[in-house]
Amino acid sequence: MQNYPSKLLEQAVNELSRLPGIGRKTALRLALHLVRSQPSEVEKLGESLIRLRSEIRYCRECSNISDDEICSICADPRRDHGLVCVVETIRDVMAIENTGQFSGVYHVLGGIISPIEGIGPQDLHLEALLTRAGNGLIREVLLALPATIEGDTTNFFLYRKLLEFELKITTIARGISVGDELEHTDEVTLGRSILNRTPYESGMSRK
Amino acid sequence: MQNYPSKLLEQAVNELSRLPGIGRKTALRLALHLVRSQPSEVEKLGESLIRLRSEIRYCRECSNISDDEICSICADPRRDHGLVCVVETIRDVMAIENTGQFSGVYHVLGGIISPIEGIGPQDLHLEALLTRAGNGLIREVLLALPATIEGDTTNFFLYRKLLEFELKITTIARGISVGDELEHTDEVTLGRSILNRTPYESGMSRK
Numbered sequence: 001m002q003n004y005p006s007k008l009l010e011q012a013v014n015e016l017s018r019l020p021g022i023g024r025k026t027a028l029r030l031a032l033h034l035v036r037s038q039p040s041e042v043e044k045l046g047e048s049l050i051r052l053r054s055e056i057r058y059c060r061e062c063s064n065i066s067d068d069e070i071c072s073i074c075a076d077p078r079r080d081h082g083l084v085c086v087v088e089t090i091r092d093v094m095a096i097e098n099t100g101q102f103s104g105v106y107h108v109l110g111g112i113i114s115p116i117e118g119i120g121p122q123d124l125h126l127e128a129l130l131t132r133a134g135n136g137l138i139r140e141v142l143l144a145l146p147a148t149i150e151g152d153t154t155n156f157f158l159y160r161k162l163l164e165f166e167l168k169i170t171t172i173a174r175g176i177s178v179g180d181e182l183e184h185t186d187e188v189t190l191g192r193s194i195l196n197r198t199p200y201e202s203g204m205s206r207k
Numbered sequence: 208m209q210n211y212p213s214k215l216l217e218q219a220v221n222e223l224s225r226l227p228g229i230g231r232k233t234a235l236r237l238a239l240h241l242v243r244s245q246p247s248e249v250e251k252l253g254e255s256l257i258r259l260r261s262e263i264r265y266c267r268e269c270s271n272i273s274d275d276e277i278c279s280i281c282a283d284p285r286r287d288h289g290l291v292c293v294v295e296t297i298r299d300v301m302a303i304e305n306t307g308q309f310s311g312v313y314h315v316l317g318g319i320i321s322p323i324e325g326i327g328p329q330d331l332h333l334e335a336l337l338t339r340a341g342n343g344l345i346r347e348v349l350l351a352l353p354a355t356i357e358g359d360t361t362n363f364f365l366y367r368k369l370l371e372f373e374l375k376i377t378t379i380a381r382g383i384s385v386g387d388e389l390e391h392t393d394e395v396t397l398g399r400s401i402l403n404r405t406p407y408e409s410g411m412s413r414k
């Protein structure tokens with residue numbers, strides 16, 4: 001039970017502590033920081049959050065978040081529109097973009113099949129992907145879902161759905177992370193990395 | 208280097224990551240949470256932060272934050288206005304209020320003397336306290352500053368400043384925290400708790 005010296009402070013703490021991972025103590029610390037900040041700075045923060053929510057859109061093609069109807073990746077003619085990488089979330093798009101290794105476009109599912117969390121195939125954004133596949137615009141679908149049971153289940157479901165189209169279906173490689181030692185790698189990953197061994201290329205480990 | 212799929216998202220992440228203790232990863236997580244939230248919720252958050260900063264005031268009497276010119280504590284006729292507790296921050300006011308053990312009013316210094324951080328006596332809010340003391344309105348000043356060298360220095364400075372007025376100067380007790388074991392208490396605290404021993408009262412430890 002906190003006694004707030006000000007209703008304005010209490011409201012701000014209430015609102016901040018609704019955010020994930022922010023408890024009331026952290027919310028109070030943030031609010032008191034804002035009280036001491038420049039009014040113009042606080043206005044910029046508040047307005048950027050409101051604008052983010054009210055003006056953000058989802059790309060009609062890939063469901064990535066976007067400032068426009070089509071996101072900057074889908075709108076880029078230099079990207080390979082025949083190669084579509086299927087990911088769970090917007091964050092995964094950002095993670096893959098940061099590698100600089102992918103030249104295709106994306107499809108954001110918005111979730112993966114998880115019976116425990118009550119997420120079934122009908123909850124995924126799939127239509128736009130199937131439409132693109134049906135129009136013969138896709139040459140290869142690269143499944144880049146989490147290396148979990150839910151990811152595997154979703155991979156299998158998508159594989160079955162995409163079978164009817166003439167396209168190549170691939171998944172990202174699973175193996176030992178760069179920098180990991182064998183003795184600290186779990187058995188399943190180590191086992192798979194042996195089954196899926198690849199031809200040695202000189203200089204490969206530095207890529 | 209992040210490639211943000213949206214300028215709006217990038218701006219929100221920039222603004223959020225200016226907050227203390229919030230890095231760019233956390234800021235991104237918060238921003239993407241807001242994208243998925245109800246627009247009305249996000250508006251409430253943004254507006255409460257802007258209002259907090261633009262409408263908050265500092266109590267003319269005690270420098271606590273307040274919705275009005277005089278804070279709710281200073282405006283309360285049931286409080287003992289002859290007993291003034293001097294604290295470093297607004298958070299200390301809240302901490303003491305939460306104990307329910309203090310019936311007087313406060314004075315928020317807004318800092319303590321710290322040569323290392325370049326904070327000298329001239330940086331403290333003192334005038335309102337000295338005015339109140341000069342008007343003969345104060346019977347007792349309770350110094351409730353941190354149990355650090357800076358706190359001790361400030362205590363001594365205030366003691367010297369307040370000597371010219373006819374009032375009692377007290378400090379909060381320093382001793383062993385409730386629940387602490389002797390063997391884990393530092394020597395200075397344990398030593399002081401022996402020097403400052405108090406008469407035994409039955410039921411005291413349960414207070």
